[in-house]
Amino acid sequence: MGVSRKRFFKFPLCIIILLIVLSIEGFSQTSISTLKKRKEQNEKDIAYTNTLIKSTVKNKKVSLGRLNLLNQTIRSRQSLISSIENEISYIGKQILQKNREISKLEDELEKLKKQYAKVIVYAHKQKNSYEKLMFLLSSKDFNQAYKRYKYLQQFSEYSRKQGKTIGVKKGSLSAKIIELNKVKAEKVSLLAQKTEENNKLSAEKSQQSALVQKLKKREKQLRDDLRKQKRYAQKLQKEIQRIIERQARLAKKSSKSSGKYAITPEDKTLSISFDKNKGKLPWPTKTGFISEKFGEHPHPVLKHVTVRNDGVNITTDAKSDCRSVFKGEVTHILSMPGLNNVVIIRHGEFFSVYSNLASVNVKKGDVVQSKEKIGVVYTDNTQDQTVLKFQLWKGSSKLNPAQWLYRN
Known part of the structure; x- marks a missing residue:
């Protein structure tokens, strides 16, 4: 039996190289665009928390609220x-690449100049019309004279093109040098910005440390x-589970199904729609940030104390305003x-819970739409x-809301 061989399409090396270069350039453009967007978002986040901090500084109170804001600014x-x-x-990396490109162009330009210098020297020798005429008349026959004539024409054209190529x-x-200087200036600006941001970070960390020390005295x-909040959270959890x-039980009775958490066909459709929107749900507030995450985590001040958030x-x-995250x-x-x-x-077999509302704009039985104000x-x-306590449940299982809300 013969040995089977795999067949591969063969592409010219130049095409492969070109594809690699284009893919790298495309990636670089995407990469720098992503970096700039991320930086802009960070700057907006800092500006937002600083606005909230300014409103608390007026009261000159030592509080966990101020610490949460400061922690978010630091992050x-x-x-x-x-x-x-x-x-x-x-x-x-851009600077290195542009330096290589400039070096290559300088080498090419140097070679062109040397070639052109030889052309100029030869042209200088042939500048006399009498010498050109004698060059043609000294031909052995007509064919040689024609070839010499074409040569003089081509030489003149070559000289012109060579000069034009050098100019280009x-x-x-x-x-390229202008581009390089622009990129270098951008780097200098970024380095200065980094130094400035590091100084601000250092000052914020000092404020954080001082605030933590003051809070420890309390x-x-x-x-x-913390004990009170734990009792409130446990009470809410039991109430949610009971609901x-x-x-x-109502869904099971109406659908006459043997399943523990049976739902109606309408609820099932809504559940599927809700599930498909994981990571796309609108925030329950127009502005804000997550100041306490889901699950267990260390208390921001008290040592060896764990906080749990459902x-x-x-x-x-x-x-x-507080808004519904889904229909x-x-x-x-x-x-x-x-x-x-x-x-x-x-929302079908899903439940969204909005706690710590000062007022409520809906009543039991209301059907609300996504982003509709509820309080x-x-x-x-x-x-x-000003803190909204937000929970998501699927049946009797708690979900991490951060994984379901839209992220920039």
Whole structure:
């Protein structure tokens, strides 16, 4: 039996190289565009948290709210510095590449100049019309005379083209040098910006350290507040689970299904639609940032103390509207100590929970649309913060809202 051989399409080497270069250039353009967008977003985030910080500084209070804002500013600042460093690295590669291109152009230009110098010397020797005429008349026959005539024509054309080529190369070289100087100036600007941002970061970390030390002096109060919040959270969790189980029993009864969490066909369609929007859901507030993430994490001040969150805390502007993240039915409106008003919206087998509302704009049974206002977030003046406590559930399972909300 013969040995089978795989067949490959063969492409010219020049085409392969060209494709590689084009792909690298395309990647570079995408990369620098992404870096710049990320940097712009970091700058917006810092400007936003600084605006919130200024409103708390007026009160001159020591609070966890101020610490959360400062922590967020530091995170955004660190991300900004990282973006600047990546951009500097990218520009450094650009400078190396442009230096190589300039060096190549200079070598090519030097060779052209040397060739052109020889042409000029020869042309100088042949500048006399009498000498040209004698060059033609000294031919052995007509054919040789014709060839010499064509040679003189071609030599003249070659001289003209050579001069033009040198001019073009000089222009390309000048353009590359201008590009290089522009990129170098951009790098200098970025280095200066990095230094400035590092100085700001250092100052912010000093403020953070001083604020933490002041808050530690209130350790007893912080521990008492934490115990209260834990009780409120546990009470809300039990209430949500009770509501979800009741909804499941109603759905099971209406669909006559044996499944524990059976849902109607309409609910199933809504659930599928909700599920497809993972990572695309609008934020429940128009502005804000996640000041406390999902799950267990260390307390920002108290050592060896762990905080648990069944959702996420979103810090936003005072009097900020709270919005539904998806189409659904308002199933419950609760009033709970420490959490103020709570709105629960069902989206098929999914539930979204909005806690810590100062006021509510919907009632039980209302069908709301995505981004529809359902209330106003409560502002805690003692803590200098306006925080929405937001949760997502699928049946009796808690979900991490950060994975479902849209991210820039």
